[in-house]
Amino acid sequence: MSRYELRFSGAGGQGLITAGIIMAKAASIYEGKEAVQSQSYGPEARGGASKSEVIISDGPIDYPKVTRCDALLAMTQEACNKYSDDLKDDGVLLYDSDLVTKLPEGNFKKVGFNIINTAKNEVGREIVANIVALGAMVALTGQISKENAEKAVLSSVPEAFLELNKKAFNMGYEKALAAK
Amino acid sequence: MAKKVAFLQGNEAAAQGALYAGCKFFAGYPITPSTEVAEVMSVELPKVGGKFIQMEDEIGAMAALIGGSLAGSKALTSTSGPGLSLKQELIGYACIAEVPCVIVNVMRGGPSTGMPTGPSQSDIMSAKWGTHGDHPAICLVPASVQELYEETIRAFNLAEKYRTPVMIMPDEIVAHMRERIVFAEPGEIEVIDRTAPTVEPSKYKPYDTSFGDVPPLAAFGSGYKFHVTGLNKLPDGFPTTKAEYVQAEEERQVRKVEGNAADIMKWEEYLCDDADIIVVAFGSTSRSARFAVDEARKQGIKAGLFRLITFWPFPEARLLELSKKAKGFITPEMNLGMSHGVVKAAVEGNAPVLGIFRVDGEPINPGQIIDKMKEVK
Numbered sequence: 001m002s003r004y005e006l007r008f009s010g011a012g013g014q015g016l017i018t019a020g021i022i023m024a025k026a027a028s029i030y031e032g033k034e035a036v037q038s039q040s041y042g043p044e045a046r047g048g049a050s051k052s053e054v055i056i057s058d059g060p061i062d063y064p065k066v067t068r069c070d071a072l073l074a075m076t077q078e079a080c081n082k083y084s085d086d087l088k089d090d091g092v093l094l095y096d097s098d099l100v101t102k103l104p105e106g107n108f109k110k111v112g113f114n115i116i117n118t119a120k121n122e123v124g125r126e127i128v129a130n131i132v133a134l135g136a137m138v139a140l141t142g143q144i145s146k147e148n149a150e151k152a153v154l155s156s157v158p159e160a161f162l163e164l165n166k167k168a169f170n171m172g173y174e175k176a177l178a179a180k
Numbered sequence: 181m182a183k184k185v186a187f188l189q190g191n192e193a194a195a196q197g198a199l200y201a202g203c204k205f206f207a208g209y210p211i212t213p214s215t216e217v218a219e220v221m222s223v224e225l226p227k228v229g230g231k232f233i234q235m236e237d238e239i240g241a242m243a244a245l246i247g248g249s250l251a252g253s254k255a256l257t258s259t260s261g262p263g264l265s266l267k268q269e270l271i272g273y274a275c276i277a278e279v280p281c282v283i284v285n286v287m288r289g290g291p292s293t294g295m296p297t298g299p300s301q302s303d304i305m306s307a308k309w310g311t312h313g314d315h316p317a318i319c320l321v322p323a324s325v326q327e328l329y330e331e332t333i334r335a336f337n338l339a340e341k342y343r344t345p346v347m348i349m350p351d352e353i354v355a356h357m358r359e360r361i362v363f364a365e366p367g368e369i370e371v372i373d374r375t376a377p378t379v380e381p382s383k384y385k386p387y388d389t390s391f392g393d394v395p396p397l398a399a400f401g402s403g404y405k406f407h408v409t410g411l412n413k414l415p416d417g418f419p420t421t422k423a424e425y426v427q428a429e430e431e432r433q434v435r436k437v438e439g440n441a442a443d444i445m446k447w448e449e450y451l452c453d454d455a456d457i458i459v460v461a462f463g464s465t466s467r468s469a470r471f472a473v474d475e476a477r478k479q480g481i482k483a484g485l486f487r488l489i490t491f492w493p494f495p496e497a498r499l500l501e502l503s504k505k506a507k508g509f510i511t512p513e514m515n516l517g518m519s520h521g522v523v524k525a526a527v528e529g530n531a532p533v534l535g536i537f538r539v540d541g542e543p544i545n546p547g548q549i550i551d552k553m554k555e556v557k
Contacts (some may be wrong), residue, residue: 021358025187028360035187037358041297063471063546064464065359 002058004143006067008133009051009083011073012041015130018156019073020052022134023067023144026152027056031144034063049079056143073133074100075115092140094133094176098151111140113179128168131157135172140180146173184363190355191258193222193325194284194348197332198256200364201371203282204230205253212296212353216241217258233475234298238263244335249274249281250408252399254336258284261303262293265311271345271470272311273410275433278387278397280339280374283347284332286355287463287514289541299352299418299542301463302515306348308492312486314430318346318444319492321462325359330369331489338371340443342436343394349491351514353464353543383417387429393436427546432546433454438493446489451477455484456507457556459525460499462488472549481553488519496526503527508556512536512544533557 006023008016017039024037031161038095053066069087074080074095084104087093095103097112115136119129131153138149150169157165188196198206206221221230225320226262231248235241241257249255249473259267263284274281287303299379308318318338328350339346370386377384387405387409388395395415398404407417412426418428437444451473454457461469467488476483497541503509511520520535527533536552539542 021187024358029185029187035360038353039356062474063468064353064467065543065545067471067546 004070004141005054005055005068006054006071006073006137006143007051007066007083008054008068008073008137008139009049009079010073010109011079012048012050013077014050014075015075015127016050016075016133016171017041017052019130019134019137020054022156023137023149024054024056024119025156026144026149027054028139030148030151033144034061036061040066051079055179073137075129075133076100076101080104081121084143094136094140105127109140109180111136111176111179113175115172118175119168123164124172125164128164131165131168132172132175135169136176139173139176183365184359186363188325189358190217190325190328190350190362191216191286192220193329193361194222194258194332194350194355194410195359196363197225197256197329198282199228200329200369201254201333202335203254203256203336204228204374205245205248205255206232206257207235207241207255208259209241209256209258210388211238213262213288213355213483214258214260214263214284217256217284217286219338220303221256224304231297238266239270242267242274245281246270246274246279249279250400252402254340255281256282256284258286260286260288260296261290264303264306267479268311271491272313273313274314274345275315275350276318276410276412277408278312278343278395278433279345280343280397281345282332282335282339283345285347285349287349287351287362289539297352298540299464299543300514300539301351302518302539303349304491304515305518307349309509314434316344316434317343317492318341318342319448319490320348321488321491322350323463323466323489325354325357326361327489328354329361330364333350333364333369333371335348337370340374341372341394342440343374343397344433346352349463351463351465357464376402381405386417387413387415389415389432393432393439395396401530441493444490445493445495447495448487448489449483450487452484452486452502454482456482456508457510457553458486458502458508459510459512459549460486460488460519461512462491462519465514465553468544468546469512469549472546472553473547476550476553479550483553491519494522494526496522499523499526500528500530503530506531507535510536510549510552510556512538512549514538514544
């Protein structure tokens, strides 16, 4: 049975738990697979290390946490240092190239672009950086279709921000493909 | 019609389960990592004619819960370790006064303030021995979002059926994890309501055992008047120190649960029949254990999983039976050996019981369990 393990990591307040939830929801509700999302976070509302883990499988999922990571998103250098140890050789690391300058060693694929700055300057709001990252993760992992992922994004964000999030998601998706 | 599905968090599912069971009253005080239960109830209860109240603290919340239940409502509170400690005196009160209510306690690191956002399984002894004195204890320990939903419904059923507090204790991982949940249709899952008195109000006694071990409970405001106290009591609810009443009543209160353990206990056996090594686990740890059991079987180790769904009453008779064939037991748990001692007592020395104890806020991973299996001779 295929088991695909993703980890979204960075600092508290970057919206990584939300990104993980949307990824898992897309797989579970729209793609018809099994998915579990879990999280670990510190007591701080902002800052501090934060991670959200998603397991996607064709069958029932027992252990809900990452055993060996297939895909890692690192939105801070600290998260990249802390969470890249168990990344598989054929896995993929997506990182924010402005914030993560020291890359870990390993044979896994490394894909970076300026995620936060893309949200801020090209999409127009820094707050959607997590959705830019999500779009990129969807493109790089190939676990769920772009259409189903977009449906999950749009059903998870406030109505007033549908267009903004759609733009963010697509921008992330395209940039990841270009940087691949 | 297709059933309603959603991608839900454990705590949200617990609240949905309570609503399905007909809960109409919530009293609580917010605390990580249980707060989402209260959040959902605060939004949903007013829509179904229920009441939500945030009290000044956990003690007040537990007192309000008892009041709400005595007024006839199915009542819920949610909390975590430090809040559970504060509620304990009144949980004992609910036990002796025989007031049905449900307490969701999400287990986080302890003791005291401990680790508010870290997972733990260290409140299970508190579920049985947290309040002083002999008293009945029911504690459910679900392992998935769907099960948390269904077990919350069952918690209400048991509380109402046996007129006693019921605790449901997901660990932080189960409570904060998100999975797809399939909602039950109305009528699909049995919902039990407490038995109301049939005698006229002037003849009613709240602890009249001529009706059996679980006497009917009248709702305040429905024309029935009765006395409620934390003291040992007579059938009419007034205090007594008469030896014959006190002894019989205490025994009856415990018997309500222990005598009906077969109805209350629930567990799942996975590959236990031919197992040399049986992992006894609950909550999120049982998911690691299942992963480990599957891996071990691939490596030629005959492993099985005994997954507790009810922790109290504890299924010691079944474990004793399994211990006659097994070479060893393993108890992985996010505490320093709470279920380990209970399993050891249950198997009466028939097989060694090896523990894996973790309290660093990290889950027990399958690799740790497989390593431990290799220590069983």
